[in-house]
Amino acid sequence: AKSCTRFPGLDRADTMGSETITLKVAMACGGCSAAVERVLGKMKEVTSVDCSLDDQRVVVVTDGTIGKDKVLAAVAKTGKSCELV
Secondary structure, rough: OOOOOOOOOOOOHHHHHOEEEEEEOOOOOHHHHHHHHHHHHHOOOOOEEEEEEEEEEEEEEEEEOOOOOHHHEEEEHOOOOOOEO
């Protein structure tokens, strides 16, 4: 399975109060997933991003201080269609 994970060393203890957001994102290649990962990785509220090209899914873990709408808007900036799962 083709996937990428940002912040792979994240300690589970650091996720207290976190929120997990799962998105369906139209990604055709590694460049697409890299673009999504890059834009989400720039958000200070995002603690983890896991992209799966095979499943067309992106799992985002936040610190709980940002809304799902802002995460969706950030992904939409890449030009990829996306929706909450």
